[in-house]
Amino acid sequence: MPATAADIRKKEKIIQRVFLIIAFSSLFSLFLIALFIFIEGFPMIMKVGLKDFLLSTRWSPTRGHYGIFAMIVSSFWVTIGALLFGGPLGLMCSIFLVEFASARWRAIIKPALELLAGIPSVVYGFLGVVYLVPLVRDYLGGPGLSLLTSCIILGIMILPTVISISVDALVAVPNSYREAAFSLGGTRWQTTYMVTVHAAKSGIITALVLGMGRAVGETMAVIMISGNALKIPTSILDPIRTMTSNIALEMGYASGMHRQALFATGIVLFFFVMALNTIATLFARRKAIK
Amino acid sequence: MTPKRAEHIALGLMVSGAFLALAILLFIIAVIMIKGLPHVTLRFLLDNPMDMGRAGGIFSTIVSTIYLLVVSLIIAIPLGVGTAIYLTEYTVEGKVTKIIRFGTECLAGVPSIILGLFGFILFVVKMGFSWCVLSGGISLAIMILPVIIRTSEEAIKAVPQSYRDVNEVLGGSKWQGVIRLVLPNAAPGILTGIILSVGRGIGETAVVIFTLGTSLRTPFSIFDSGRSMAVHFYILAQEGISMKNAYATAAVLVFSILIINIFSYYMMHRFVKGRT
Numbered sequence: 001m002p003a004t005a006a007d008i009r010k011k012e013k014i015i016q017r018v019f020l021i022i023a024f025s026s027l028f029s030l031f032l033i034a035l036f037i038f039i040e041g042f043p044m045i046m047k048v049g050l051k052d053f054l055l056s057t058r059w060s061p062t063r064g065h066y067g068i069f070a071m072i073v074s075s076f077w078v079t080i081g082a083l084l085f086g087g088p089l090g091l092m093c094s095i096f097l098v099e100f101a102s103a104r105w106r107a108i109i110k111p112a113l114e115l116l117a118g119i120p121s122v123v124y125g126f127l128g129v130v131y132l133v134p135l136v137r138d139y140l141g142g143p144g145l146s147l148l149t150s151c152i153i154l155g156i157m158i159l160p161t162v163i164s165i166s167v168d169a170l171v172a173v174p175n176s177y178r179e180a181a182f183s184l185g186g187t188r189w190q191t192t193y194m195v196t197v198h199a200a201k202s203g204i205i206t207a208l209v210l211g212m213g214r215a216v217g218e219t220m221a222v223i224m225i226s227g228n229a230l231k232i233p234t235s236i237l238d239p240i241r242t243m244t245s246n247i248a249l250e251m252g253y254a255s256g257m258h259r260q261a262l263f264a265t266g267i268v269l270f271f272f273v274m275a276l277n278t279i280a281t282l283f284a285r286r287k288a289i290k
Numbered sequence: 291m292t293p294k295r296a297e298h299i300a301l302g303l304m305v306s307g308a309f310l311a312l313a314i315l316l317f318i319i320a321v322i323m324i325k326g327l328p329h330v331t332l333r334f335l336l337d338n339p340m341d342m343g344r345a346g347g348i349f350s351t352i353v354s355t356i357y358l359l360v361v362s363l364i365i366a367i368p369l370g371v372g373t374a375i376y377l378t379e380y381t382v383e384g385k386v387t388k389i390i391r392f393g394t395e396c397l398a399g400v401p402s403i404i405l406g407l408f409g410f411i412l413f414v415v416k417m418g419f420s421w422c423v424l425s426g427g428i429s430l431a432i433m434i435l436p437v438i439i440r441t442s443e444e445a446i447k448a449v450p451q452s453y454r455d456v457n458e459v460l461g462g463s464k465w466q467g468v469i470r471l472v473l474p475n476a477a478p479g480i481l482t483g484i485i486l487s488v489g490r491g492i493g494e495t496a497v498v499i500f501t502l503g504t505s506l507r508t509p510f511s512i513f514d515s516g517r518s519m520a521v522h523f524y525i526l527a528q529e530g531i532s533m534k535n536a537y538a539t540a541a542v543l544v545f546s547i548l549i550i551n552i553f554s555y556y557m558m559h560r561f562v563k564g565r566t
Contacts, residue, residue, distance in 0.1 A: 008463050011463070011465070012463055012464055012465060015380075015464075015465050016380050018372075019372055019375055019376035019380050020376060020380070020381075022368070022369055022372035022373055022376060023372065023373045023376035023377060023390050024390065024393075025369040025372075025373060025435065026369075026373065026390070026393050026394045026397045026435050026436060026439060027389065027390060027393030027394075027397075029397060029432045029435065030393050030396055030397045030400070032408070032412070033400060033404065033405065033408045033432075036408050036411050036412050036416075037404065037407060037408060037411075040407075040411050088307075089307050089310065089311060090311075091307075092303060092304050092306075092307025092308065093304075093307050093308045093311050095304050096304035096305060096307060096308040097308065099304075100301060100304055100305070101308070109308055109312060111551075111555050112312055112315055113311055113312070113315070114551070114555075115315060115548070115551055116311070116314070116315050118489050118490070118493065118547045118548075118550075118551050119315075119318055119493070119544065119547070120492070120493025120494070120495065120520050120523075120543060120544075120547070121493070121495065121496075122493070122495050122520055122523055122524045122527070123318065123322065123493070123523075123540055123543070123544060124318075126523075126527045126536070126540065127318060127321060127322075129527075131321075156314055159311055163311075187293045187294070187296070187297045188297060188301075189293075189296055189297045189300040189301065190293060190296075190297075192300070193300075210399070213399050216401070217399075217400075217401025217402070217403065217404070218401070219401065219402060219403040219495075219496045220495045220496055220524060223528070224527070224528060244401060244403045247403055247407065248403055248406075248496060248499075251406075251407070251410070251500060262407070263407060263411070266403075266404050266407050269401060269403070269404060270400075270404055273399055273400065273401055273404075274396065274399075276399070277395065277396050277399040281392065281395060
């Protein structure tokens with residue numbers, strides 16, 4: 001029996017429903033992730049008290065001390081440091097690619113830089129330990145496994161994020177802007193920093209903020225190169241332990257309250273990352289409105 | 291400073307920045323290949339690890355990695371491509387699409403260690419799967435979902451509107467249009483996204499170590515534990531078990547990632563060329 005028009009319409013309706021449900025899979029996953037991290041971690045924060053959890057530097061789970069302040073500070077500094085290394089370098093790359101490079105160079109350099117994103121973080125960490133750590137130890141002092149080495153390696157690791165988004169932002173600047181600046185007698189560089197970068201500002205900020213989001217969440221490389229000492233760093237040559245590396249290091253054997261404390265650290269991390277994502281989205285939206 | 295001088299200095303800075311980044315990439319690849327490849331023999335690829343990885347090869351970790359990727363792709367491809375089809379074909383831009391897009395962006399930003407924690411508590415502990423290919427596969431699927439959604443959406447958008455119009459004029463239903471015209475034409479672009487996400491999945495460690503586990507046995511059923519190549523490399527290097535085998539494993543890892551990336555770049559190029 002051939003399908004009638006009504007049959008087809010009914011079938012279409014069902015198909016559309018199915019796709020709608022599928023389309024919510026990513027949102028649903030995000031919700032589940034938040035939910036389960038909270039269920040595991042939140043009761044522990046209530047028990048210890050938010051202040052003792054966030055603002056105490058004493059972390060010794062066997063004795064019942066669960067203060068993660070030193071790790072929050074370490075995560076903060078490592079993120080800022082990664083931005084200081086990766087931000088300018090990434091912007092230099094993107095400006096070169098969009099404003100200065102010939103099409104041929106761009107065709108070689110852009111995919112090559114995208115490859116940096118494909119290198120596993122364990123490989124970054126490993127090469128950091130083998131090549132960068134001895135350099136820092138011999139020439140600058142300290143144990144080598146330190147805030148500085150973490151910042152440099154993370155700075156390299158956020159490059160692909162920073163570059164790909166800021167390149168998009170620069171490319172999106174209409175050519176008429178550049179032509180107007182050229183016709184006023186501006187050199188290529190004057191045009192770039194007075195007009196193009198200015199016009200692409202919100203996109204560039206989005207790129208930097210998302211880069212920070214990557215840096216704060218990075219785990220495996222940081223475990224390998226940061227030294228994992230549990231204290232607030234007083235110099236850039238001090239070893240550090242971030243929130244992420246603490247979770248990964250202790251998850252293997254933690255149980256009970258200790259494990260809950262690691263999930264609670266996950267909640268804090270989750271908040272950090274979501275805040276950065278929201279800021280990035282806001283800046284990206286501002287561009288869209290303009 | 292004259293504008294001309296400033297121009298030269300600026301150009302010099304930008305060029306050196308770009309070449310520094312390029313040099314870092316080449317350094318990483320060169321070091322891993324030079325130190326690792328000489329130890330990669332057929333026996334290394336086909337022998338199981340012995341004595342915690344001190345001796346033997348990496349066969350079981352290769353099987354674990356491929357198994358894990360296949361399971362996560364089986365989950366992530368229908369969901370990711372389905373989401374992209376919904377966003378482009380079955381709805382108009384509005385509140386719902388905005389929410390879905392924001393959720394996807396946020397999911398892409400979730401650190402892998404959080405995904406690891408989540409997979410561990412939900413699949414390994416609460417659902418009682420323990421460390422296994424299934425737990426790891428679902429967790430990894432969530433990680434690559436945003437990549438697949440984004441690339442599929444772009445690929446589907448690139449299919450000319452005229453195709454859909456023709457389908458409508460000829461009396462085809464929307465579903466027929468999607469299956470017979472849109473998807474086949476977007477397939478190369480979608481495939482590019484899938485290959486890219488395989489590249490990301492191969493190197494992932496934080497998610498996998500807490501969900502797939504670290505067992506060196508070759509997994510057979512999806513409820514068996516295993517150890518991916520990336521996790522194996524991490525353990526070899528971090529615990530100083532064998533530098534030789536660590537480099538060799540890293541070489542296999544980086545080599546596969548290189549091939550995958552070059553292949554997907556080539557695919558995308560052809561896809562874009564075919565469109566214009």
